[in-house]
Amino acid sequence: MEILDRISEMLQRGDTGKVSALVKESLTENIPAKQVLDGGLIRGMQVIGEQYRLHEIFLPDVLLAAKAMYAGMDILKPSFIKEGMPSLGKVVIGTVQGDLHDIGKNLVGIMLKGAGFEVIDLGNNVAPESFVETARKERASVIGMSALLTTTMPVMAQVVELLKAQRLVGTIKTIIGGAPVTKEYAQEIGADAYSFDSADAVETVKALVKPA
Amino acid sequence: MEKPFNKILQEKILVGDGAMGTMLIERGLEAGRPPESFNLEKAAVLEEIARQYLDAGSDIVQTNTFGASALNLAVYGLEERTIDINRAAVLAVRKAVGDHAYVSGSCGPSGRLLKPYGDVEPERMFASFKVQLQALIDAGVDVICVETMSDIQEAVLAVTAAKDIKASVPVMATMTFNPTPKGFYTVMGVNIPDAAAALETAGADIIGSNCGNGIENMILIAEGFKKCTKLPIIIQSNAGLPQKRGSDFIYPETPGFMAEKSREFVKLGVSIIGGCCGTTPAHIKALRSMVDSMQRPSTV
Numbered sequence: 200m201e202i203l204d205r206i207s208e209m210l211q212r213g214d215t216g217k218v219s220a221l222v223k224e225s226l227t228e229n230i231p232a233k234q235v236l237d238g239g240l241i242r243g244m245q246v247i248g249e250q251y252r253l254h255e256i257f258l259p260d261v262l263l264a265a266k267a268m269y270a271g272m273d274i275l276k277p278s279f280i281k282e283g284m285p286s287l288g289k290v291v292i293g294t295v296q297g298d299l300h301d302i303g304k305n306l307v308g309i310m311l312k313g314a315g316f317e318v319i320d321l322g323n324n325v326a327p328e329s330f331v332e333t334a335r336k337e338r339a340s341v342i343g344m345s346a347l348l349t350t351t352m353p354v355m356a357q358v359v360e361l362l363k364a365q366r367l368v369g370t371i372k373t374i375i376g377g378a379p380v381t382k383e384y385a386q387e388i389g390a391d392a393y394s395f396d397s398a399d400a401v402e403t404v405k406a407l408v409k410p411a
Numbered sequence: 412m413e414k415p416f417n418k419i420l421q422e423k424i425l426v427g428d429g430a431m432g433t434m435l436i437e438r439g440l441e442a443g444r445p446p447e448s449f450n451l452e453k454a455a456v457l458e459e460i461a462r463q464y465l466d467a468g469s470d471i472v473q474t475n476t477f478g479a480s481a482l483n484l485a486v487y488g489l490e491e492r493t494i495d496i497n498r499a500a501v502l503a504v505r506k507a508v509g510d511h512a513y514v515s516g517s518c519g520p521s522g523r524l525l526k527p528y529g530d531v532e533p534e535r536m537f538a539s540f541k542v543q544l545q546a547l548i549d550a551g552v553d554v555i556c557v558e559t560m561s562d563i564q565e566a567v568l569a570v571t572a573a574k575d576i577k578a579s580v581p582v583m584a585t586m587t588f589n590p591t592p593k594g595f596y597t598v599m600g601v602n603i604p605d606a607a608a609a610l611e612t613a614g615a616d617i618i619g620s621n622c623g624n625g626i627e628n629m630i631l632i633a634e635g636f637k638k639c640t641k642l643p644i645i646i647q648s649n650a651g652l653p654q655k656r657g658s659d660f661i662y663p664e665t666p667g668f669m670a671e672k673s674r675e676f677v678k679l680g681v682s683i684i685g686g687c688c689g690t691t692p693a694h695i696k697a698l699r700s701m702v703d704s705m706q707r708p709s710t711v
């Protein structure tokens with residue numbers, strides 16, 4: 200649909216005003232909100248994620264596109280009042296206890312939201328209990344943890360242990376990332392997945408929440 | 412210290428200090444608390460860390476104020492304590508180093524994004540830096556170090572704020588670059604020539620880079636700065652990105668490796684060489700020996 204293409208295009212340019220106007224217009228044309236979300240907003244964000252991954256664009260472009268995306272989603276929200284905003288799932292993210300590096304984690308949050316996930320960001324220096332408690336209370340399906348320091352990586356293992364102790368493994372999946380983190384480490388500590396960058400994290404989380 | 416900071420730079424290469432965050436975590440920084448909470452509660456720890464770097468041979472020791480701008484501290488409900496937190500950090504380092512090293516007031520990113528990317532007006536960010544920098548300068552730092560910046564507009568606001576408070580205070584300004592297929596860029600998409608030009612125009616006295624992706628990239632970054640500025644250059648590299656060795660994780664760049672590679676900085680004419688994440692007093696000690704062995708004859 201041409202108007203959805205234009206939404207995607209304007210979102211990629213970070214033009215919040217045009218995206219808002221086009222989303223409103225598509226609703227008055229009776230295009231289903233779900234279609235506007237998937238075919239316009241989320242599709243545009245996918246392109247942005249890919250361009251960022253390839254270093255064709257930098258963070259400012261991603262941030263502007265994300266802003267346009269959120270503006271569009273706000274307009275769509277009332278259309279989903281009955282069934283609730285369609286969400287691919289809830290993800291709790293944070294940089295682990297003892298670690299203050301959060302650029303990578305923030306980016307993963309933006310990309311996940313852009314892909315249609317609900318994201319609860321606990322910030323940095325997050326205690327293992329806090330990850331598990333929040334995920335349990337919010338009924339999140341995934342916990343995403345980031346670390347940039349080798350000394351803080353064991354906190355990721357503690358979160359997995361807590362989930363095991365509370366018999367939440369499988370119900371709440373774990374994904375880890377950050378410069379020193381590897382796929383092997385994820386396997387070693389029993390995390391469900393590892394991701395090397397924000398674009399890849401989205402695909403990996405999607406796979407995690409897919410019903411088996 | 413023989414001379415004021417800006418004079419000494421013309422005569423010899425200065426050695427900076429190493430990492431702070433990891434030192435604080437080893438000394439009991441709790442989850443959910445900012446590193447700057449030590450400034451009010453455990454100043455003795457800051458003195459001990461400063462003394463370690465002084466003993467290792469640092470000419471410049473930084474304050475534990477990386478995240479002590481008003482905007483940053485507001486996240487922890489500590490905005491009202493901005494002045495106290497910055498002041499306490501300066502006093503701790505000064506107590507430890509006396510006049511045997513220069514005290515550098517660290518000023519990191521605000522943790523917030525400027526409009527249109529985020530929600531902060533430039534005026535608000537400027538005011539936030541100004542409260543912090545005023546406190547650092549009033550408490551008697553020898554130099555200000557605006558560091559780990561990604562957004563050039565934010566870096567310029569901090570440099571301008573420092574110069575606005577006291578034009579004569581020396582200001583170092585460093586940004587963090589990543590290698591991309593198109594060359595070195597910050598995550599906000601700033602390249603070296605643009606960073607150098609903007610920082611120089613804002614009034615920075617010494618410019619360069621910190622943190623990063625290991626010292627070999629830093630050598631290329633230093634070359635990049637050398638090509639586009641006549642200002643003194645500062646490089647404070649991390650010890651590479653952590654790697655897995657057997658069941659252990661280590662920063663791959665040992666003191667010996669970093670010191671050896673840092674010879675390139677001396678050859679390039681870099682004025683200040685120090686460390687960032689993953690560097691320890693041992694790294695600084697090795698760096699000190701290397702610099703001393705290559706230092707051009709001092710006229711002091």
